[in-house]
Amino acid sequence: MASSVSESTYESQNDARLDQLHSKLQTLRGVTTDIYDDAERQNRMLDDTNDTFSSFTASLSHSSRRAVHAFGLSSTGGVRQTRIIAYVVGGFLLLWMVWNTRGFWWGSTKGGV
Known part of the structure; x- marks a missing residue:
């Protein structure tokens, strides 16, 4: 009987620890997903900025060629x-x-x- 009580106690402790671990894993998964989403947003913003600067560079180059000719x-x-x-x-x-x-x-x- 004593062994059954201690097994039950150990089992409930294991379940509590497992629930804590599951909660921590869910939190970690949420943080990881947030980091990934933020990195993707920043990559899109960098791509947009790169496109804007490329367009500006082409426009400036065209304007300078016209000025040189003029x-x-x-x-x-x-x-x-x-x-x-x-x-x-x-x-x-x-x-x-x-x-x-x-x-x-x-x-x-x-x-x-």
């Missing part, structure tokens, strides 16, 4: 480089003149009345 920096001709330099210098001179004559247009900006 400004005559390619070997096929177009506007000469000296003309571009003259436009840039002229633009800076124009900005400088506007900056220095702003008092005429907007009134005096120096010292207060």
Whole structure:
């Protein structure tokens, strides 16, 4: 009889431990599934980002080729480089003149009345 009671006690302890282990395994499986789902989401996001940057790179490359052709920096001709330099210098001179004559247009900006 004593052996039957101890076997029953051991059996109930084993069942309790088995239930605890089953609960831990379910938790671990849930965590593993969550990690996998998160990794998949991040991979999709990285793929989308890669596609976006690839598209941007292609667009930028196309724009730069058109700019090179438009400004005559390619070997096929177009506007000469000296003309571009003259436009840039002229633009800076124009900005400088506007900056220095702003008092005429907007009134005096120096010292207060």
